[in-house]
Amino acid sequence: MVRSLHVFLTILFLAVFLGCGTSRDNEPEDSPIVLGYSQLGDESAWRTQNSRSIISAAQDAGIKIMFEDAMQNPENQIKAIRSFIAYKVDVIAFSPLVETGWDTVLGEARAAGIPVIIVDRMIDTADPGLYRTAITSDFDLEGRRAGEFLVEKFQDTDDPVRIVELVGTAESTPAIGRYEGFREVISADPKFEVIFSEDGDFMLSKGREIMQRVLSLYDPEDIDVLYSHNDDMTFGAIEVMHEAGIVPGRDIVIISVDATQRIINYLKEGAVNCVIECNPNSGPLVMDIAGRIAAGEEVPKHISIQETVFDEYTDFSTIADRGY
Numbered sequence: 614m615v616r617s618l619h620v621f622l623t624i625l626f627l628a629v630f631l632g633c634g635t636s637r638d639n640e641p642e643d644s645p646i647v648l649g650y651s652q653l654g655d656e657s658a659w660r661t662q663n664s665r666s667i668i669s670a671a672q673d674a675g676i677k678i679m680f681e682d683a684m685q686n687p688e689n690q691i692k693a694i695r696s697f698i699a700y701k702v703d704v705i706a707f708s709p710l711v712e713t714g715w716d717t718v719l720g721e722a723r724a725a726g727i728p729v730i731i732v733d734r735m736i737d738t739a740d741p742g743l744y745r746t747a748i749t750s751d752f753d754l755e756g757r758r759a760g761e762f763l764v765e766k767f768q769d770t771d772d773p774v775r776i777v778e779l780v781g782t783a784e785s786t787p788a789i790g791r792y793e794g795f796r797e798v799i800s801a802d803p804k805f806e807v808i809f810s811e812d813g814d815f816m817l818s819k820g821r822e823i824m825q826r827v828l829s830l831y832d833p834e835d836i837d838v839l840y841s842h843n844d845d846m847t848f849g850a851i852e853v854m855h856e857a858g859i860v861p862g863r864d865i866v867i868i869s870v871d872a873t874q875r876i877i878n879y880l881k882e883g884a885v886n887c888v889i890e891c892n893p894n895s896g897p898l899v900m901d902i903a904g905r906i907a908a909g910e911e912v913p914k915h916i917s918i919q920e921t922v923f924d925e926y927t928d929f930s931t932i933a934d935r936g937y
């Protein structure tokens with residue numbers, strides 16, 4: 614459904630952009646806010662839900678959204694931002710695939726007087742004036758929370774705890790934060806050892822590939838923990854574990870980030886031991902901020918999305934339906 618909505622919105626965007634000129638000069642003053650939104654891709658269940666949240670919140674807020682899916686290519690995001698500038702949208706928002714490479718195009722948006730909202734992931738820039746506000750999760754905290762679960766889980770042993778890590782997209786804010794935050798915690802005890810760590814790009818297929826390679830290199834008896842930076846890679850790894858006769862959650866302790874309904878179901882079944890929430894439903898907050906910026910209001914420079922942890926010690930009856 615979301616993909617067909619993407620297609621529709623892209624066609625609408627092109628029709629509007631190409632059909633009735635490349636500017637809004639002839640629109641009446643009280644026209645709805647026009648938001649140009651560049652989404653990084655559709656690589657995971659989390660991303661699909663995030664796009665669903667953005668699009669539906671724009672509709673609920675009466676904001677005209679030009680939604681562009683960059684299909685995991687930052688060049689497509691730069692092209693989309695330039696087209697938003699040419700069309701003279703009121704506000705630009707985007708979820709940067711990786712942290713670097715944005716200064717030039719955001720400088721063009723600033724020169725055109727168009728404010729920019731950064732959503733989900735962050736950019737690495739020496740010029741914070743390039744964006745009005747950033748709405749993100751605290752990925753370092755997410756990584757620390759994963760480490761803290763392991764410290765509790767293995768508090769009664771001094772035996773080595775050998776960890777396999779499926780990392781998210783290289784140079785992306787969530788991958789960096791979840792990698793570094795995790796190590797901030799486990800580095801305090803030498804029994805924790807990351808024996809294998811590889812970039813799985815937040816994708817189920819790559820989670821499968823990497824877990825297959827890990828099992829060709831290591832005896833399952835020598836793996837104690839899988840720490841996966843997102844649920845889709847976890848699903849791929851669990852498929853491989855089942856095929857190899859490994860009981861996930863028992864033979865190998867599993868920590869996963871995002872908190873889709875499917876991973877919560879695994880948690881309840883004991884197939885996963887800890888789920889670090891990363892909330893995809895930022896749409897209403899993004900639209901509220903876009904409306905306030907378009908109205909000339911001041912907004913905070915950074916807004917951190919509140920999240921929690923679900924683990925085997927959680928009262929499962931308290932976990933609401935995840936909705937995706």
Ligand code: GZL
Nearest residue numbers: 657659660733787815843891
């Ligand atoms: C996190 C987001 C990550 C999710 C993945 O905010 O950028 O990208 O954790 C998604 O599932 O692919």
